[in-house]
Amino acid sequence: MKLTLQIWRQNGPQDKGKIENYQVDATEEMSFLEMLDVLNQQLIEEKKDPVAFDHDCREGICGACSMVINGRPHGPQKATTTCQLHMRHFKDGDTIVIEPFRANAFPVVKDLVVDRSAFDRIIQSGGYISVNTGQAPDGNDIPIEKGISATAFDAAACIGCGACVAACPNASAMLFTSAKVSHLALLPQGAVEGERRAQSMVAQMDKEGFGFCSNTGACEIECPKEISISNIARLNRQYLKSSIASSEINE
Amino acid sequence: MKKLDPKVPEGRLADKWTDYKGTMNLVAPNNKRNIEVIVVGTGLAGASAAATLGELGYKVKVFTFHDSPRRAHSIAAQGGINAAKNYQNDGDSIYRLFYDTIKGGDYRSREANVHRLAEVSANIIDQCVAQGVPFAREYGGLLANRSFGGVQVSRTFYARGQTGQQLLIGAYQALSRQVATGQVELHTRHEMLDLVLEEGKARGIITRNLVTGEIERHAAHCVVLGTGGYGNVFYLSTNAMGCNVTAAWRAVKKGALMANPCYTQIHPTCIPVSGSYQSKLTLMSESLRNDGRVWVPKKKSDVEAIRNGSLKAKDIAEEDRDYYLERRYPAFGNLVPRDVASRAAKQACDSGHGVNKTGLAVFLDFASAIQRYGKSEAFKHGITDPDQETILKYGEQVVEQKYGNLFEMYEKITGDDPYKTPMKIYPAVHYTMGGLWVDYNLETNVPGLFAIGECNFSDHGANRLGASALMQGLADGYFVLPYTIGQFLSHEIRVPKLKNDSPAFLEAEKAVVERIDGIFAVNGNKSVESFHRELGLIMWEYCGMSRNAEGLKKAQKLIQDLRAEFHRDVFIPGDKNEYNPELEKALRVADFMELGEVMVLDALNREESAGGHFREEYQTAEGEAMRNDEDFTHVAAWEWNEESGPIRHVEELQFENVELKVRSYK
Ligand SMILES: Cc1cc2nc3c(=O)[nH]c(=O)nc-3n(C[C@H](O)[C@H](O)[C@H](O)COP(=O)(O)OP(=O)(O)OC[C@H]3O[C@@H](n4cnc5c(N)ncnc54)[C@H](O)[C@@H]3O)c2cc1C
Ligand code: SF4
Numbered sequence: 001m002k003l004t005l006q007i008w009r010q011n012g013p014q015d016k017g018k019i020e021n022y023q024v025d026a027t028e029e030m031s032f033l034e035m036l037d038v039l040n041q042q043l044i045e046e047k048k049d050p051v052a053f054d055h056d057c058r059e060g061i062c063g064a065c066s067m068v069i070n071g072r073p074h075g076p077q078k079a080t081t082t083c084q085l086h087m088r089h090f091k092d093g094d095t096i097v098i099e100p101f102r103a104n105a106f107p108v109v110k111d112l113v114v115d116r117s118a119f120d121r122i123i124q125s126g127g128y129i130s131v132n133t134g135q136a137p138d139g140n141d142i143p144i145e146k147g148i149s150a151t152a153f154d155a156a157a158c159i160g161c162g163a164c165v166a167a168c169p170n171a172s173a174m175l176f177t178s179a180k181v182s183h184l185a186l187l188p189q190g191a192v193e194g195e196r197r198a199q200s201m202v203a204q205m206d207k208e209g210f211g212f213c214s215n216t217g218a219c220e221i222e223c224p225k226e227i228s229i230s231n232i233a234r235l236n237r238q239y240l241k242s243s244i245a246s247s248e249i250n251e
Numbered sequence: 252m253k254k255l256d257p258k259v260p261e262g263r264l265a266d267k268w269t270d271y272k273g274t275m276n277l278v279a280p281n282n283k284r285n286i287e288v289i290v291v292g293t294g295l296a297g298a299s300a301a302a303t304l305g306e307l308g309y310k311v312k313v314f315t316f317h318d319s320p321r322r323a324h325s326i327a328a329q330g331g332i333n334a335a336k337n338y339q340n341d342g343d344s345i346y347r348l349f350y351d352t353i354k355g356g357d358y359r360s361r362e363a364n365v366h367r368l369a370e371v372s373a374n375i376i377d378q379c380v381a382q383g384v385p386f387a388r389e390y391g392g393l394l395a396n397r398s399f400g401g402v403q404v405s406r407t408f409y410a411r412g413q414t415g416q417q418l419l420i421g422a423y424q425a426l427s428r429q430v431a432t433g434q435v436e437l438h439t440r441h442e443m444l445d446l447v448l449e450e451g452k453a454r455g456i457i458t459r460n461l462v463t464g465e466i467e468r469h470a471a472h473c474v475v476l477g478t479g480g481y482g483n484v485f486y487l488s489t490n491a492m493g494c495n496v497t498a499a500w501r502a503v504k505k506g507a508l509m510a511n512p513c514y515t516q517i518h519p520t521c522i523p524v525s526g527s528y529q530s531k532l533t534l535m536s537e538s539l540r541n542d543g544r545v546w547v548p549k550k551k552s553d554v555e556a557i558r559n560g561s562l563k564a565k566d567i568a569e570e571d572r573d574y575y576l577e578r579r580y581p582a583f584g585n586l587v588p589r590d591v592a593s594r595a596a597k598q599a600c601d602s603g604h605g606v607n608k609t610g611l612a613v614f615l616d617f618a619s620a621i622q623r624y625g626k627s628e629a630f631k632h633g634i635t636d637p638d639q640e641t642i643l644k645y646g647e648q649v650v651e652q653k654y655g656n657l658f659e660m661y662e663k664i665t666g667d668d669p670y671k672t673p674m675k676i677y678p679a680v681h682y683t684m685g686g687l688w689v690d691y692n693l694e695t696n697v698p699g700l701f702a703i704g705e706c707n708f709s710d711h712g713a714n715r716l717g718a719s720a721l722m723q724g725l726a727d728g729y730f731v732l733p734y735t736i737g738q739f740l741s742h743e744i745r746v747p748k749l750k751n752d753s754p755a756f757l758e759a760e761k762a763v764v765e766r767i768d769g770i771f772a773v774n775g776n777k778s779v780e781s782f783h784r785e786l787g788l789i790m791w792e793y794c795g796m797s798r799n800a801e802g803l804k805k806a807q808k809l810i811q812d813l814r815a816e817f818h819r820d821v822f823i824p825g826d827k828n829e830y831n832p833e834l835e836k837a838l839r840v841a842d843f844m845e846l847g848e849v850m851v852l853d854a855l856n857r858e859e860s861a862g863g864h865f866r867e868e869y870q871t872a873e874g875e876a877m878r879n880d881e882d883f884t885h886v887a888a889w890e891w892n893e894e895s896g897p898i899r900h901v902e903e904l905q906f907e908n909v910e911l912k913v914r915s916y917k
């Protein structure tokens with residue numbers, strides 16, 4: 001199939017950037033990234049600068065790939081990362097617009113590559129259980145109800161890609177942050193520091209320059225791992241509880 | 252040739268580790284504060300080590316070429332992690348896990364290391380649960396297990412089909428906690444391009460900041476590499492695109508030894524190659540072989556019909572199918588170890604029974620499992636005489652619960668629905684048992700240089716059992732290295748903070764800059780990718796699933812020629828002082844080429860078949876691998892030598908507790 005690609009090119013964070021047009025010949029079995037590989041091979045043969053994009057596992061699990069395809073983070077297919085998207089979802093003659101994930105907290109490194117280290121700093125601010133190596137009791141000491149464990153898992157499945165931020169009109173990181181808060185708060189091991197965790201993670205999120213959550217739900221729709229927006233409600237409850245508790249202590 | 256000393260402590264096998272730990276040199280807390288450790292890599296091995304060393308009070312600097320520690324390739328592991336917990340009461344024990352690993356490795360690993368691995372395996376599960384890893388559970392709330400290839404007990408812990416992800420997130424969170432306390436300094440998008448030695452000891456690394464291109468010098472009292480495996484030397488593999496050998500290879504060029512590089516694991520169940528643009532291969536977890544049955548049609552006419560689309564798999568009558576693993580290996584059936592399953596698939600396809608257009612695929616069929624689960628689930632719902640529709644409904648539900656995400660992934664890639672039609676699979680490069688030679692302390696022959704996780708050679712011999720890499724990575728990082736590193740560091744407490752501007756550092760930095768300038772200066776016509784693909788084809792053809800002397804000799808020449816061409820005709824676009832993925836790849840591929848040559852040399856010198864290394868000249872009449880214990884019960888560790896060519900050293904393997912047997916899964 002013959003495709004026209006309109007790709008965002010930007011040489012660095014200071015550069016203004018612009019859309020450029022390319023033609024590429026692809027086949028149905030190719031993945032979206034393999035189609036870009038073909039384009040890059042073409043560009044290199046013409047001694048031009050290839051399009052930079054983040055990728056690694058190409059199996060939908062590392063969270064590296066990150067592009068807005070025809071206006072949608074990770075493209076048109078539901079619950080699918082860019083690397084798992086295949087060209088059989090496009091047709092001959094299509095024009096495809098490819099842009100980076102856009103948010104103030106995700107500055108562009110080059111072309112489609114953005115800096116998502118803000119997510120790491122949110123986790124560093126409290127997204128863990130405080131246990132040192134060697135301190136753990138036997139794994140079966142605390143039985144955990146299968147359903148609760150499954151719900152915790154659903155939240156823990158977040159791959160940290162940032163599509164939720166790119167999808168949100170306010171560039172809020174609530175879905176990402178709430179997924180981590182939920183994963184840990186649902187488990188008895190993690191519930192202990194649940195409120196403190198919610199407080200510090202939300203504070204860090206604000207500090208990084210992510211926007212406010214206005215419940216548009218766009219994040220949930222574009223999330224490749226189908227992280228549920230109910231996690232945001234759970235975060236809000238934790239946060240509220242801890243805010244009340246801390247104001248009582250202050251009084 | 253040197254004889255290498257593994258420094259295995261004296262004593263009974265089962266007591267060695269405990270006794271050793273009890274008498275080991277310690278570093279006092281006030282001294283730890285002044286000791287710096289560099290950890291390269293944030294996969295399971297690197298992240299767990301860096302977090303634990305930070306908790307212990309060392310000053311840690313950790314490096315990854317990824318943009319976040321959480322993206323290390325460990326994230327992609329699917330099936331599970333082994334531990335000798337015996338929660339299922341099915342007769343598992345530390346000894347049995349030890350024995351299975353030694354046997355699975357075809358008697359080519361070090362007894363004492365493997366036993367220690369089995370001993371600490373149980374602690375790993377406890378630690379991960381405490382960190383919040385949501386392992387699969389039974390209705391009673393206790394941890395669930397499943398079986399993996401090559402064993403007869405159920406000791407694999409799993410988190411859906413995303414075990415690696417959940418374990419890595421656990422380690423990443425532990426690491427993040429140390430970063431927050433300032434105990435660990437994190438450097439993302441930094442690639443190690445050289446190792447720095449001072450007076451023979453590893454004292455630092457040279458890195459390139461992948462965003463700005465800046466070359467940096469980092470000094471510490473010692474260096475730990477947790478930089479993963481080198482399967483991508485084959486270009487196509489199940490590894491993530493960025494996996495590479497550069498860190499380990501640079502260590503080799505500074506004197507470390509590369510052990511058993513020819514031991515490569517080819518995983519039997521991967522999605523077959525579909526075209527020449529293919530960038531990587533996708534694994535379908537081995538856990539699928541618990542319920543999937545592998546087969547090909549018996550009749551060539553059926554094979555033809557399937558290839559041209561006139562017949563579907565389900566049209567082939569039961570008696571016309573060859574469930575070749577069940578037929579050849581009745582004791583283990585579809586759960587034979589990986590090397591055995593892969594070779595059998597190759598044989599089935601080589602004899603003309605492959606079931607896709609290229610002739611390189613076999614079926615992995617879930618129909619029987621769906622029937623079996625469907626009936627038992629219907630029974631649980633009080634339906635004693637269910638119809639087909641009910642059976643399929645319930646059966647597919649159970650299969651979905653167990654393998655849902657894998658089935659989904661298969662469908663996304665191939666467009667076929669594996670609930671309705673069998674998967675097509677073929678072996679692909681997956682894991683490298685070879686790696687940096689380390690002693691019992693996980694220290695290489697270069698003092699102060701440690702290697703953990705897939706980048707060392709330590710525990711899997713000639714073949715790794717499923718669910719054992721995650722175990723080894725975390726054992727090394729959480730429970731072994733943090734102790735054994737003290738054996739080296741306890742002698743270094745008087746060494747003040749190391750400076751990064753000594754002549755050794757400046758020289759290493761200069762060499763890196765020259766290497767980069769040199770590669771730009773070629774200014775040829777071919778992309779890095781095209782060289783990498785060619786290298787991969789050579790390796791797969793001559794040093795892949797089966798090898799012979801003639802082919803290996805041919806490969807040597809082909810790789811040398813390709814390497815020369817690379818340095819004559821490669822083209823790197825862009826500039827060195829910017830974000831430049833083509834430059835990153837070029838440096839990695841240059842190292843892969845040198846490694847490839849040593850792999851071929853190792854395969855040529857090992858005149859036996861063992862585990863993942865199958866030499867056609869050494870097989871039984873039935874086509875099974877034939878070891879040569881008399882001459883090859885040793886580790887081969889290669890020294891890089893520019894003048895004389897690579898030099899082979901050996902570590903004799905002593906088997907004091909296990910009797911060497913022909914590995915049989917019949
Ligand atoms: C698809 C797949 C599925 C698997 N499933 C299983 C399973 O179910 N069970 C099991 O036990 N094993 C499994 N394995 C194997 C297992 O995942 C790996 O062996 C293991 O995760 C390796 O961990 P590691 O920490 O050694 O290395 P990695 O996770 O590969 O981490 C390497 C780290 O080193 C860094 N690095 C490398 N080079 C440099 C450099 N030069 N400079 C800076 N940083 C560098 C990288 O950035 C990364 O952080 C699977 C493997 C694959 C490919
Ligand atoms: S919540 Fe979803 S979209 Fe957001 S980072 Fe996680 S996986 Fe990506």
Ligand code: FES
Nearest residue numbers: 056058063065083
């Ligand atoms: S490349 Fe890993 S999720 Fe897409």
